[in-house]
Amino acid sequence: MTADLTDEELADDLEAQLRLITDAYRRGGDDYEVDQVLSHVSWVRRMKRRGIYEVFSDVPEGEEDHEDPE
Numbered sequence: 001m002t003a004d005l006t007d008e009e010l011a012d013d014l015e016a017q018l019r020l021i022t023d024a025y026r027r028g029g030d031d032y033e034v035d036q037v038l039s040h041v042s043w044v045r046r047m048k049r050r051g052i053y054e055v056f057s058d059v060p061e062g063e064e065d066h067e068d069p070e
Contacts, residue, residue, distance in 0.1 A: 010041070011048035017041045 010016055024030075024037040047053060 007044050007047070008053040011044045011053060017045070 005013065005016055010020075020037050020041060021034075024034045027033065
């Protein structure tokens with residue numbers, strides 16, 4: 001949704017959230033685009049509130065995509 005922010009960073013940046021929403025309305029208020037932006041911002045905020053990003057930050061770098069041992 002934003003090229004310069006990860007979802008985790010977006011969750012902590014209220015100004016960026018507002019900017020995404022207002023930009024979607026400014027571009028003509030296309031119902032689909034506005035719905036997508038609102039849904040994404042809501043999802044990111046919900047993930048933060050539930051502590052999901054903290055769980056992922058506890059995983060050591062490079063181990064997110066490890067394969068199960070045989």
